Amino acid sequence: MTRKAASETARASPEIDLPFAAPEVSAAMARWLVHIGAERRMSPKTVEAYARDARQVLAFLCEHLGGRVTLRALGSLTTADLRAFMAARRGDGISGRSLMRALAGMRSFARWLAREGLAEIGALAAVRAPKIAKTLPKPLAVADARRVADVDMRAGEEREPWVLARDAAVLALLYGSGLRISEALGLKRRDVPAPGAGDVVVVTGKGNKRRMVPVLRSVLQAVADYVSLCPYDLPDTGPLFVGAKGGPLSPRIIQLVMERLRGALSLPDSATPHALRHSFATHLLMRGGDLRAIQELLGHASLSTTQIYTGIDSERLMEVYRAAHPRR
Structure with a gap:
């Protein structure tokens, strides 16, 4: 699929109903998921994981900010808001690797929002990813x-x-x-x-x-x-x-x-x-x-x-x- 065709497909995609996000954010997320699946050629499982992680971030922000998340709210996020999300997930027992993936999904969404001129989430660039203990694969003899x-x-x-x-x-x-x-x-x-x-x-x-x-x-x-x-x-x-x-x-x-x-x-x-x-x-x-x-x-x-x-x-x-x- 060409870049133009992928973009047209994304713009025509239906909205995702997210109770914790404004309709504009739901529509943007639907278009972003089509973009990473069609234009970026990510596997369906990866797209599903990114969607799940982005929903978790938005659900937290809805409670943290006291209302449905809007594009304006996303653009106004601070590093303290994102660190609060990370602390909450750590409290739920989430591993550093899962937390890193959640941030990666949100950063992908943020890059797409910026490219489309919808929002600039500068705070994401200032948040360090959690350290992951390196584990080597275990081959057989x-x-x-x-x-x-x-x-x-x-x-x-x-x-x-x-x-x-x-x-x-x-x-x-x-x-x-x-x-x-x-x-x-x-x-x-x-x-x-x-x-x-x-x-x-x-x-x-x-x-x-x-x-x-x-x-x-x-x-x-x-x-x-x-x-x-x-x-x-x-x-x-x-x-x-x-x-x-x-x-x-x-x-x-x-x-x-x-x-x-x-x-x-x-x-x-x-x-x-x-x-x-x-x-x-x-x-x-x-x-x-x-x-x-x-x-x-x-x-x-x-x-x-x-x-x-x-x-x-x-x-x-x-x-x-x-x-x-x-x-x-």
């Missing part, structure tokens, strides 16, 4: 990551062979190509070549951005094994992975598969489907993979997002150093 995608690990389960093959193929894609679970389950049948017919898959990531990702022959074989066993017709334009009744496969099914594998392999609770993506990136980096290349493979918009894996690699190197250096 190489051997464990390989075993997770081994269909033989679940041979004793009372499940149909095609279901076991399907789950193994999904997990193999998560670790073998570093896909998000939504990306793997969003694949169409035509997106994955047969063994020997190609070595890349085209995935649709966040913001509907498409990218090509290399895929190992063993992973393609796992997908081919599943396709040959699947009792349902898998048309080229239909979903590659289907559930027990032939519909699109739910992410929850794969999450449950990982829960069972954690027990069978004595893995920690951090061993989730997304941990396989972390493992993909970490293991590539440990083997000398280029950070920029890994950024492209993961579909990260910013290199700073990918750089978190350098922390994991450095941490493991220090563990080896402390354990093996002769003068320890």
